[in-house]
Amino acid sequence: MKNIKFSEELNNKVENIVENTKVSAEFVQALKEAFLMFPVKTDMRFKQSSKGELVISVTVVYSSGMTQHFEGAGDADLISAIHLGMAKIINGLHDYKAxxxxxxxAKEGESLMxxxxxQYMNSTMRGYIEADWYSNSGERYRCVRFSSTFNGNVKFCMKATDEVNSLxxxxxxxEWMKKTEAEQQVTGQNEVA
Known part of the structure; x- marks a missing residue:
């Protein structure tokens, strides 16, 4: 039997999620077919490849108990179409032409994540701050889940930086606290001037 080249195969698969700059029609078609089965639960997550491409991960759970995972590169419009699919508005995903x-x-130094x-933190979508997660090296991650529908979630697990904690x-x-702070900031600026 031929030896398996584990590290080479894995690296090639991860790096070749995006072969060109267009969204994969196969990825979009697989998502369309999955949503036509009316999953009882859908989770969406995001990654950024080493080349800077936005990678969308979608996991669906069917009423039969089967779970299926999809992953491919996409754009903001595909994220919106997946949200429509989560809401059982199937034509939203069918109108998306890869x-x-x-x-x-991502541009140089930009984090798509x-x-x-x-964008999600500033949306009106209901959010739930989950328990922090710690890596094996002790790094702390803040986990936040957004519920777009009763059975659809968007999940983030972000390194606990000052920016993430502040958001x-x-x-x-x-809202009253935000208004009070804004008013105090304006008053403080007027006193300095």
Whole structure:
């Protein structure tokens, strides 16, 4: 039997998620077919490949108990279409034409994960701050789940940086507190001037 080249095969698979700059029609078709089975639960997560491409991971659970995982490169429009699929608005995903969409790629030094996290944190979507997760090296991660529908979630697990902690703290503040802080900031600026 031929020896398996574990590390080479794995690295090639991870790096070749995106062969070109267009969103994969096969990935989109697989998602369409999955949502036509009316899954009872859907989870979506995001990654950024080493080449900077946005990678969307979708896990669906069917009423039969089977679970299926999909992963491919995409863009913001595909994320929106998947949200529609989670809400059982099937035509939203069927109207998405992969060949018309470029894969979202980060600019130098940009984190697509952070940009998406900010958008979700600033959305009106219901969020749930889960227990922190710690890596084997002791690094702390903040985990936040957003519920787009009763059975659809978008999940983030972000390294606990000052920026991430600040975004979470700000999202938890009541509106009256935000207004009071803004008024105090304006008053402070007027006193300095």
């Amino acid at each position: 060949e018309e969409h470029e894969v979202e790629t 952070m940009e998406l996290f900010k 979470i703290r700000e999202a938890c503040k009541p």
